[in-house]
Amino acid sequence: MKIALFSDIHANLxxxxxxxxxxxxxxxxxxxxxxxxxxxNIWSNEVIDEIRRRGIPxxxxxxxxxxxxxxxxxxxxYKTDEEKAMGKVSISYTNEVVKDEQRAYLRTLPAHxxxxxxxxxxxxxxxxxxxxxRKVNEYLFEDRDEKxxxxxxxxxxxxxxxxxxxxQPYHRIxxxxxxxxxxxxxxxxxxxxxxxxxxxxxxxxVILTINPDSxxxxxxxxxxxxxxxEYDVEKAAKAVEDSPLPNEYADMLRNG
Amino acid sequence: MRIALFSDIHANLxxxxxxLKDMDSxxxxxxxxxxxxxxxHIYPNEVIDEIRRRGIPxxxxxxxxxxxxxxxxxxxxxxxxxxxxYHLIREDNKEYLRTLPAHxxxxxxxxxxxxxxxxxxxxxxxxxxxxxxxxxxxxxLQMMEEADADLLFVGHSHKPYHRVIQTDGRFxxxxxxxxxxxxxxxxxxxxxxxxxxxxxxxxxxxxxIKVEFRRVEYxxxxxxxxxxxxxxxxxxxxxLRVAK
Numbered sequence: 117m118k119i120a121l122f123s124d125i126h127a128n129l130x131x132x133x134x135x136x137x138x139x140x141x142x143x144x145x146x147x148x149x150x151x152x153x154x155x156x157n158i159w160s161n162e163v164i165d166e167i168r169r170r171g172i173p174x175x176x177x178x179x180x181x182x183x184x185x186x187x188x189x190x191x192x193x194y195k196t197d198e199e200k201a202m203g204k205v206s207i208s209y210t211n212e213v214v215k216d217e218q219r220a221y222l223r224t225l226p227a228h229x230x231x232x233x234x235x236x237x238x239x240x241x242x243x244x245x246x247x248x249x250r251k252v253n254e255y256l257f258e259d260r261d262e263k264x265x266x267x268x269x270x271x272x273x274x275x276x277x278x279x280x281x282x283x284q285p286y287h288r289i290x291x292x293x294x295x296x297x298x299x300x301x302x303x304x305x306x307x308x309x310x311x312x313x314x315x316x317x318x319x320x321x322v323i324l325t326i327n328p329d330s331x332x333x334x335x336x337x338x339x340x341x342x343x344x345x346e347y348d349v350e351k352a353a354k355a356v357e358d359s360p361l362p363n364e365y366a367d368m369l370r371n372g
Numbered sequence: 373m374r375i376a377l378f379s380d381i382h383a384n385l386x387x388x389x390x391x392l393k394d395m396d397s398x399x400x401x402x403x404x405x406x407x408x409x410x411x412x413h414i415y416p417n418e419v420i421d422e423i424r425r426r427g428i429p430x431x432x433x434x435x436x437x438x439x440x441x442x443x444x445x446x447x448x449x450x451x452x453x454x455x456x457x458y459h460l461i462r463e464d465n466k467e468y469l470r471t472l473p474a475h476x477x478x479x480x481x482x483x484x485x486x487x488x489x490x491x492x493x494x495x496x497x498x499x500x501x502x503x504x505x506x507x508x509x510x511x512x513l514q515m516m517e518e519a520d521a522d523l524l525f526v527g528h529s530h531k532p533y534h535r536v537i538q539t540d541g542r543f544x545x546x547x548x549x550x551x552x553x554x555x556x557x558x559x560x561x562x563x564x565x566x567x568x569x570x571x572x573x574x575x576x577x578x579x580x581i582k583v584e585f586r587r588v589e590y591x592x593x594x595x596x597x598x599x600x601x602x603x604x605x606x607x608x609x610x611x612l613r614v615a616k
Contacts, residue, residue, distance in 0.1 A: 117471035120427075145468060147427045171376075173402045173429055221401060224373035224482075224569045226489075231429075232475040242473075328470040 118143065121306045122321035123150035123177065123246065123280030127210070128310025128369070129159035131319045132166060134347030135309045142343075144323060148229060150280045151177025151246040154222070155190060155210050156311060156365050158355045163310075164218040176225035177246040177281065178253035182207060183214055184222030191253035202362040209360050227252065230274075238331050242324075243274035247281040256305065258286040266290050269301045275332055276302045278324065283308035285320050287340045293333075300335040307342065310352070317372035318344040374398070377549050378564035379406035379433065379493065379527030383413035383457060384553025384612070387562040388422070390590035391552045398566060398586075404476060406527040407433025407493040409469070411457050412554055412611075413595070414602045420465045432472035433493040433528065434500040439469050449603070456603040474499065477521075482573050487580075490521035494528040503546060505533040513537060516544055522575050525549065525565075530556035532563050534583045542575040547583055560615040561587040 120139050125132050139147065149172050154160035160183070167174055176184065178191035190207050194200045214222075228249065233240040248254035249272035256265070256279060269277055270292055285307030293299040307320030314320075323341045330337035353366035376395050381388050395403070405428050410416040412435075423430055439458050448459040461469070475496060480487040495501035496519035503512065503526050512535075516524055523545045532550030536543055550563030557563075566584045573580035596609035 117468055143424075144427060145424045146429050148429070168401045169399070171400055171403045172427075173404070220571060221373055223571055224480075224573070226478040227481045228477075228479040230475075230477040230479070231473040232477070234474045235471070326471045328467055330471075 117145045117326045119324045119326070120144040120147045120321060121150060121244070121278050121324060122147070122309050123306055124152045124283055124308035125149075125163050125310040126152055126179070126308070127154050127157035127160040127163055128352050129157075129162045129166075130348045130352045131310040132163055134345050135319055135321060136166075136170075138343065138345040139321070142323060147172050148244055149174040150244055150278065150306060151175050151225070152179045152280065153177070154183050154214060155179040156206050156356075156361070157352060158213070158359045158361070160210055160214050161218050164221055168221060173229060174225055175229055175244055175246055176222065176227055176252065179210075180222040180225060181252055183210055184219055184225070186211055186219070193253070193255065202364060205360065205362055206365070233326075235328070235330055240275045240330070240332060241273055242276040242278070243272055245277065245279045247279065249274065249277070253281070255282050256303065257282055258284065258288065258305070262290060265303055266292050266301065269303060274301065276304065276324070276338065278304045278306055278322065280306050280308065283311055283313035285314065285322070285342050287342075289335050291335075298333045298335070300332055302338065302340070304340055311369065312372045313368075315372045316344060317349050317370060318346055320344050373402070373569045374400045375567045375569070376400035376403045376564065377406060377491070377525055377567065378403075378552050379549050380408040380530055380551035381419050381553040382408055382435065382551070383410050383416040383419050384595055385413075385415035385418045386595045387553040387588070387590045388419050390588045391562045391564055392422070394586060394588045395564065400566060403428050404491055405430040406491055406525065406549060407431040407472070408435045408527065409433070410439065410461060411435035412604070412608050413457060414460060414598055414604065416457065416461045417465055420461070420468060424468060429476060430472055431476060431491060431493050432469065432474060432499065436469040436472060437499060439466055452603045452605075454605060480573070485574055487522055487573060487575055488520070489523045489525065490519055491525045493526065495526060496521060496524065500528065502529045503548065504529055504531065505535060505548070509537055512546060513539055513544065516546075523547070523581065527551065530554055532557065532565070532585050534585075536578060543578045543580070544575075545581065550585065554612065555615045558615050559587060560592050560612065561589050563587055
C-alpha cells in the first residue's frame with residue numbers, strides 16, 4: 117500500500133496544483149493532508165476548495181486552527197520583531213480574505229488521524245499530526261535529542277509518526293526495544309508543498325509504502341520516499357509581491 | 373465538515389457506481405470506507421481499483437481478510453462455489469487488501485475539549501463481531517470505553533442504525549453504515565451515511581453530529597443476473613433481490 121502525505125501548502129495554489137499533478141502519476145492508494153492550508157500567500161480559499169473538492173482527509177495545522185477561529189495568533193514561533201511584524205500582516209490579511217464557509221471547514225478539521233494496523237499478529241499504529249502529538253505548533257526538528265523523540269512516539273503510541281510544520285523533511289528510525297529486542301519506530305517529517313525551508317525551492321512531499329509482511333522488528337519494512345517537484349515559483353512569488361503581504365515572503369519562496 | 377462513510381460493497385459494482393454518483397453530487401469534504409470490498413459478487417477488481425484510484429482511506433473487513441487464506445491455482449476459476457468471488461482478485465489487489473488497517477481514528481479538539489470518531493469494520497475488539505441496534509448497552513459502553521471512542525462507526529451487519537447512549541452526562545453514538553452492495557434490512561437499495569459535524573461539536577450535546585442515511589437505487593436485477601451467470605451460488609443473487 118502506497119500512501120501519499122503532504123502538508124504546509126500555505127495558500128500556494130501553483131505549488132498545490134503541481135503536487136496534485138505529480139502525485140497522480142505515482143499510483144498511490146491513499147492521500148492525507150497534514151495541515152496548514154492557508155497563510156503567507158493569496159490563494160487560501162482556492163487551496164481549501166481544491167482539497168475539499170477532492171475529499172482529501174485533512175488535519176488542522178496551527179495556521180488553520182488560528183484562521184478557523186478568526187484568531188490573530190497562528191501559533192508560529194517568530195524569532196525577531198521583524199518576523200513578528202510580517203507575521204501579523206499575513207494573519208490579518210488571511211483572516212480578511214478567507215470566506216465563512218472555508219473558515220468553518222478549517223474549524224472542524226481533526227487534530228490527528230490514526231491508522232491502527234493488525235498485521236502479522238502485530239499491532240502497529242501510524243499517527244498523523246501537524247506539529248507534534250502534544251501540540252499543533254510544536255516543532256520537531258531532525259536534531260532533537262533521541263530520548264525525547266522516542267518518548268514522544270511512545271507516549272502517543274505511534275510506531276510510525278508523520279508530521280510537518282517545520283518545512284524541513286527527514287526520516288529518523290529509532291529503536292525503543294528493551295532487553296536486546298528490537299522495536300523500530302519512525303519519525304517522518306514530510307516537508308512542505310508550498311513553502312519549503314531547506315534551501316530547495318521545489319515543493320516536497322512523502323510517499324510511504326507499507327509492505328504486507330511489515331513488522332516492528334524490521335526497520336526496513338516500510339519505505340519512505342521524499343519526492344521533490346518543480347512548480348511555477350515565480351508566479352507564486354509575484355502573487356505575494358502584488359498583494360498586501362510582505363515582499364520578504366516572495367523571496368523566501370525563490371530561495372527555499 | 374461533512375464526511376461520507378460507506379462499507380460492505382461486496383464486489384457489487386452496479387450498486388457501488390450508483391452510490392458514488394449520489395455521493396459525488398453531495399460533495400462531502402472527506403470519504404472513508406469501512407471495509408468488505410469483496411466476496412459474494414464478481415467485480416472485486418473493479419471495486420478495489422476505483423477505491424484505490426480515488427485514494428479513499430479504507431479499513432480491512434472480514435471478507436478482505438479472508439482472501440489471505442484462499443489458495444488460487446490455474447483451475448480455481450473453473451470451480452463453482454463461494455470461493456470464486458475471491459479467486460477473481462488480482463495479485464496486486466490482494467496485496468492492497470492485506471495492507472489495510474483495522475481501525476481509523478479522528479481526534480478532534482473542538483473547544484479545548486477532546487472528542488473523537490472511531491471507525492471499525494465489525495467492532496473495535498474484532499473484525500467480525502456484530503454490533504447491532506439492540507446489543508446490550510453496557511456491553512457497548514464498555515467496548516467504547518476500552519477503545520476510547522466517543523462516536524463509533526461500524527459496518528459488517530448490513531443493517532443501518534444510529535444509536536445514542538447517554539452516560540455520565542455524555543452522549544456516545546454508535547452508527548452502523550448499512551451496506552452498499554448487500555443490504556439485509558429488507559430494503560434492496562444500497563445504503564451509506566453522510567455525517568455533518570457541527571462547529572462546536574462536543575460529547576456533552578446530543579446533536580453534535582447529524583447523521584443522514586442515504587438509500588440509493590441501482591439495477592438490482594442486472595446485478596443479480598450477473599451472479600447467476602457466474603460460478604457463484606444462485607442464492608447470492610436472490611439475496612440481493614430480497615435484501616436479506
